[in-house]
Amino acid sequence: MTLPTPMQGGTARPVVATTPVADVARVGDRGVRTRRLVAYALLIAYALLMIVPFAWSVSTSFKTNSDAVRQLTFMPNPVSLEGWQTAFNELDPALPRLFFNSTLIAGAVTLTNVVLGSMAGYAFARLRFPGRELLFIMVLGTMMIPDQLRLVPIYQILRTLGLLQDQKQFLGMILVLAISAGSIFLLRQYFMSIPRALEEAAKIDGAGFYTTFVRVVLPLGAPAIAAVAILQFQGTWNGFFWPTIILQERANWTLPLGIAQFQDLYATRWPPLMAVVVMSTVPILILYVFFQRYFVEGIAAAGVKG
Amino acid sequence: MSAVASPKPGRVQQGLRAERRSEAIAGYVLISIPIVLFLVLNIGQIFYALYISFWDWGTRGPREFLGIGNYQSLLSDPIFWKAIQNTLYYAILVVPLQMALGLFLAVIVNQKIRGQTFFRAAFYFPAIASSAAITVLFLFIFAPDGLFNGVREALGLNPFFEFFGFGPNQNWFGDSRTALNMVILLNAWTTSGTMMLFYLSFLQSIPNEIYEAAAIDGAGWWQTFRRITFPLLGPAHFFVATVSVIGALQLFDQALIAGGPGGQPNNALTTIVLFLYRSANAEFDFGFAAAVGIVLFVIIFSVTLVQRRLFGQAPSW
Numbered sequence: 001m002t003l004p005t006p007m008q009g010g011t012a013r014p015v016v017a018t019t020p021v022a023d024v025a026r027v028g029d030r031g032v033r034t035r036r037l038v039a040y041a042l043l044i045a046y047a048l049l050m051i052v053p054f055a056w057s058v059s060t061s062f063k064t065n066s067d068a069v070r071q072l073t074f075m076p077n078p079v080s081l082e083g084w085q086t087a088f089n090e091l092d093p094a095l096p097r098l099f100f101n102s103t104l105i106a107g108a109v110t111l112t113n114v115v116l117g118s119m120a121g122y123a124f125a126r127l128r129f130p131g132r133e134l135l136f137i138m139v140l141g142t143m144m145i146p147d148q149l150r151l152v153p154i155y156q157i158l159r160t161l162g163l164l165q166d167q168k169q170f171l172g173m174i175l176v177l178a179i180s181a182g183s184i185f186l187l188r189q190y191f192m193s194i195p196r197a198l199e200e201a202a203k204i205d206g207a208g209f210y211t212t213f214v215r216v217v218l219p220l221g222a223p224a225i226a227a228v229a230i231l232q233f234q235g236t237w238n239g240f241f242w243p244t245i246i247l248q249e250r251a252n253w254t255l256p257l258g259i260a261q262f263q264d265l266y267a268t269r270w271p272p273l274m275a276v277v278v279m280s281t282v283p284i285l286i287l288y289v290f291f292q293r294y295f296v297e298g299i300a301a302a303g304v305k306g
Numbered sequence: 307m308s309a310v311a312s313p314k315p316g317r318v319q320q321g322l323r324a325e326r327r328s329e330a331i332a333g334y335v336l337i338s339i340p341i342v343l344f345l346v347l348n349i350g351q352i353f354y355a356l357y358i359s360f361w362d363w364g365t366r367g368p369r370e371f372l373g374i375g376n377y378q379s380l381l382s383d384p385i386f387w388k389a390i391q392n393t394l395y396y397a398i399l400v401v402p403l404q405m406a407l408g409l410f411l412a413v414i415v416n417q418k419i420r421g422q423t424f425f426r427a428a429f430y431f432p433a434i435a436s437s438a439a440i441t442v443l444f445l446f447i448f449a450p451d452g453l454f455n456g457v458r459e460a461l462g463l464n465p466f467f468e469f470f471g472f473g474p475n476q477n478w479f480g481d482s483r484t485a486l487n488m489v490i491l492l493n494a495w496t497t498s499g500t501m502m503l504f505y506l507s508f509l510q511s512i513p514n515e516i517y518e519a520a521a522i523d524g525a526g527w528w529q530t531f532r533r534i535t536f537p538l539l540g541p542a543h544f545f546v547a548t549v550s551v552i553g554a555l556q557l558f559d560q561a562l563i564a565g566g567p568g569g570q571p572n573n574a575l576t577t578i579v580l581f582l583y584r585s586a587n588a589e590f591d592f593g594f595a596a597a598v599g600i601v602l603f604v605i606i607f608s609v610t611l612v613q614r615r616l617f618g619q620a621p622s623w
Contacts, residue, residue: 035527039414043421046411047428050499053443054435056453060446069451072460119336128326129333135341142348146556146606148579149599152592153354154347156367176347179340209332238436240559245587256438260563263442270446277439288434292427295434296503 054281061274068270083271087279091262093251095276101247102254102280105173106236112178113232114225120179121187121221122213126199136188142181147241155245164246172246177236183228190224191217227294234284234295255280352603355596363593376597386598388573389581392486396577397554399487403494404550405543408501413531415502416509426506430499437496437559444492445564448478479564482574489560489575497553501546508542509535548613555606558583578602 060068061083062076071077087095123129124136154176158164163172194217202212218225243257253261259276266273288295359377362370380386415426432440447453455475458464464474478484512535520530558579561569567584569576576584578598586595 036419039417039419043414043419043425047425049495050428050431053440053447054431056447057439057443069449072453072456116340120340123333123336127329127333127336129330132333135337138349139340139344142344144607144610145348145352146552146599146603148556148558148582149355149603150348150351151582152358152586152596152599153351155586156354156358156592157347175343179343181344184340209329213336234434238438240437244562244583256436259436259438259442263445263563264566273442274446277442280439281435284434288427288431295430 057274057277057281061271061278063271065269065271068274080271083269084275086269086272087275091258091266091272091276093253093258095279097251098253098255098258098276099279101170101252102237102256105170105177105243105254106233108170108174109177109236110229110233112174113180113183114229116179117183117187117228118191118218118221118225119213120184121191122217124184124188125191126217127209139181139184151245158246164248166249167252169247169249169252173242176242176246177239180232183232186228187221187224190221194220226291230287230291230294234287237280237284355599358593359596359600361593363591363596365590365592368593372593376594377601380594380597380601385573385576386581389569389576389578392569392574393555393557393577396486396490396557397551400490400493400554401547401550403490404497404501405546407494407498408505408546409539411498411502412505412509413535416506426502429502432496433500435496438563440496441492441560441563444488445479448488450475450477450480454478480571482571485565485571485574489557489564492560493557497550501550504546504549505539505542508539508545512538544613548610551609551613552606555602555609578605 055074059074059076062079062081063071064078064080064082067076067080068083093101120139124132124139155164158172158176161172162168163175198220199212199216202216207215237254238256239254240256240260243254244260247253247257255276259273259280262273262276358368360371360373360375361368362372362375411429415422415429419425448455458467459474467474467476472484476484478488516534516538517530520534525533556579557577561575561577561580562583565571565575565580567580567588569580569584579602582595582598582602585591585598
């Protein structure tokens with residue numbers, strides 16, 4: 001199995017290789033130009049369609065409650081901080097609390113996936129032990145199990161373990177999301193592409209399996225580890241299904257859960273709601289701007305996950 | 307094993323065997339935690355869910371063994387059939403829409419154009435936000451007094467919408483005629499960028515020589531697309547269709563946020579998963595909910611198998 005966009009040799013291949021169709025097709029100059037113009041018009045229109053709703057949420061968060069629905073202009077007039085103040089002080093739980101909860105859960109889940117994923121990824125990529133292939137197929141097979149099937153039994157197990165009460169709900173979330181087959185798969189594929197000679201050199205120097213793993217494989221696997229970390233962080237940060245099931249304590253809500261609940265509770269107060277929407281999107285946007293290639297590379301793995 | 311090859315295992319072989327063993331032990335140690343978690347929290351859950359589904363199972367655990375009772379009441383529940391109908395309607399419309407948009411964007415972005423990186427990034431942008439944020443954003447924009455209704459009034463488009471029976475203050479998510487269609491639009495919008503990236507990664511694997519040969523034979527743009535690009539993207543269609551269908555059958559977040567646990571208005575947004583969620587989280591009928599989960603699992607599994615059949619063998623990955 002190889003991913004449609006595998007990370008080979010540590011450097012990301014550009015996703016797009018331009019095909020020279022436009023150049024070699026025998027079309028008159030004018031035809032080419034018209035087609036280009038149409039293509040650009042479509043591209044710009046579609047790009048606007050993608051970006052405008054988010055820009056609108058930023059703009060709305062700075063409007064007053066009544067302007068939010070009546071004012072059709074993009075620039076808030078007057079600019080009001082009311083929405084942000086409400087989000088920070090009046091919402092229950094307030095925005096900083098939601099932000100903290102989301103960071104805590106996403107951070108912990110990212111950490112467990114990176115640690116457990118690279119350990120298992122290394123074992124499946126390099127170490128020989130009986131039953132390896134079978135166990136790996138089993139790991140991949142878990143991707144076929146829809147989360148919804150697991151809802152009822154997981155709920156029963158967490159309740160039996162007492163993980164559905166107060167702050168233990170955080171532990172419940174982390175336990176359920178601690179390791180995904182996608183993380184193991186991605187890291188295994190990458191570790192397999194590392195030249196064996198490097199590990200053998202370490203072995204000759206007397207390094208055992210664990211030392212080789214920590215000193216040689218982990219540093220060389222940094223790009224794949226970064227990809228897994230970013231994907232897991234984004235996925236958990238944006239997650240909705242498990243939080244709705246597990247985080248029943250109001251104080252434990254994450255940003256997406258808060259957004260969904262406030263929408264119901266304060267339906268007509270759009271500016272504070274949009275402030276929460278903006279705050280939930282900005283951290284991922286920053287990651288996206290700086291690490292775009294990891295998002296792109298991880299899509300395939302995410303797709304395999306369904 | 308090595309003893310068969312050499313009756314007197316020397317020191318070297320003993321050392322080798324010891325190393326083999328320590329390698330295997332290291333392997334088991336490194337995979338132990340994930341394997342235990344997968345066995346308990348994933349694979350074990352299928353059997354546990356199956357077990358629960360045969361019981362009348364409330365908040366305090368099993369009450370009475372029902373056999374296939376839950377499945378029988380499930381199949382005779384009109385709301386369940388409504389949920390199936392809604393989910394199928396959604397899937398049948400959203401999957402081709404996602405695929406077409408994704409392919410269209412991929413082919414355009416794959417041309418020699420300026421700002422290629424920017425457009426690719428912009429098209430993928432909605433996919434990085436959470437489903438909750440995007441759904442609430444849409445609820446706001448398509449509210450009766452929201453941006454969409456305001457803009458169409460300002461542009462003088464209201465007579466056009468009137469023709470289709472939509473008043474100036476149409477509540478797009480609150481009207482049972484339009485609610486599910488709005489979710490289709492919303493999700494086509496969100497995922498078109500992801501589908502584009504899938505198609506792009508496959509487009510890249512088509513060798514340039516094929517296009518060159520086609521150009522020499524005088525093939526135009528449309529012919530090249532129809533006769534070469536589209537058929538050669540076979541594995542991509544399979545991959546995108548599978549991802550898209552499986553995602554569609556699991557529609558939940560947007561339905562819950564827009565329609566609440568009741569799938570308002572009038573069960574227009576009650577999908578299979580929302581129905582499952584409602585049975586468990588609102589009615590605490592866990593045995594019944596588990597039965598819904600099993601049925602959903604069977605549906606998703608069969609769809610995957612059927613797709614594999616239809617599209618021929620699975621691609622190399």
